[in-house]
Amino acid sequence: MQLPAVPGAVGLSLAAFPVSYALNCVAALAHPVAIAVTGALVLLVLFCMVYLLGEGSHSQDPLFYVFTVFSFTSVIDLIISLEEDGYISGFMEFYMKEGEPYLRTAYGIMICYWDGIVHYLLYLAMIVAITQRKNYRTLGLYWLGSLMMSIVVFLPGNMLGKYSSEIRPSFLLNVPYILIPVWAGMRLFSQPKPLPCCTAEKVVLDCPSDSCFDYIYQYEPYLRDPVAYPKVQMLVYMFYVLPFFCLGIYGLLRPGCTWLPDWALVFAGAVAQAQFSHVGSSLHHRTPYPYRTPEEVWWVFLLTNVLYALGPHLLAYRCLRNPGFFQPAAPTGQDGIKKHQ
Known part of the structure; x- marks a missing residue:
């Protein structure tokens, strides 16, 4: 029996709603250890189901199983963000109390939105590409940068901020999000590139400068929030x-930098995730009022941060638009001619 790729992935991911609702009704899941064990078992069962039902023409690419299982966890994150913002209820209350309470912060809610929408669409797009034998390297590198940026800010922020005393066993459920992207990244970088169509702070660390002081207090007071996520983000x-x-x-000035197109995609995804979470957290009602961006400077704040996010995407677009510029130069001159004689 073969699992149809996209309908199967969508159906499996949407099962997050009944699964989370059913688990929320189990009173025994009030203990932190029980929640962590249950979460690990759910992920294990999901992987086994995808592996057994997904045997077929696309099964030679193990990332198919990763993206399918991660699409389920993306919907879980979307449920968390929707429930914490009051749009739905009765799904993840048990997990938020004794699992990962730091997800109730503005930053936690924003990264859940990003994972539940942007990453979810990327997973479906890459699943389609795998089943159709198409190259998904570009999408994969963008996803890799986005996910890694989320992890390198989220995990240290939990351990260093005011929620460090509320870390529970469920924190270990984030380990796959550290190990799997590293492995997936090695596979993505090893995939062949699409052939080109042409030939060959201190700001958040209490900077004494008056301009920095004014900017922090008047435009981005979120940088002083004790949750630590903004400080870690600025350090990254x-x-x-x-x-x-x-x-x-340097890569734009010197032709032949073959490494730039791939890493431009990685950093574009990383900065997009980072700016979405940072801007959203700066404006979200879960952020204490003294640390929220004042309404009178919203447009300046938004314009500044949107332009910052736009830069890496323009760089990635430049690399994708003119890949020949980043290819190694072909041998020319007499030496090159003699080699063919």
Whole structure:
């Protein structure tokens, strides 16, 4: 029996609604250890179901199973965000109390929205590509950057912020989101590239500057929120994203930088996830009022952060539009001619 790719993945992912509702009604799941064990068992059962029902022409690519199972967890995250914002109820209350209470923060809700919408659509698109034997390397690298950015901010933020004392055993359910992307990234980078059509802070660390002080207090007070997510995010920008921007400038000036197109996609996905979560958290009602962006400066704040997110996407677009510029130069001159004689 073969699981039809997209209908099967959608059906399996939407099963998150009855599964979470049923588990929410089980009183025994009031203990943190029971919640963690149940979550691990659900993921294991899902993987087994996908493996057994998905045997077929697409089964030679193990990422098919990863994307299908992750589509289920994406819907779980969407349920969490919708329930925490009051749109639905009775699904994940048990998990939020004794599982991962830090997901009730504005940042936690925003990354759940991102995972439940953007990552979910990426999973479905990559599942379609796998079943149709199409190259999904571009989508995969964008997803990889987005997911890794979420993890490198979310996990340290939980351990360093005010929710560090509320870490429960369910925190270990995030381990697959550390290990699997590393493995998936190696597979994605090893996939052949599509052939080109042509030939060959201190800001959040209490900077004494008056301009920094004014900006933090007047435009982005969320940077002072004790949950630690914004501080970790700015550190990631400073130590990883800023150096990449410098390398990106170099790659645009010097032809033949074959590494730039792939990493441009990774960082575009990473910055998109980061800016969505950061901007959403700065405006969300779960963020304490003193740390929310004042309404009178919303447009300046939004314009600044949208432009910041736009830069990496323009770089990725440039790489995809003119891939020949980033290909190694073909041998020319007498030496090149002699090799063919």
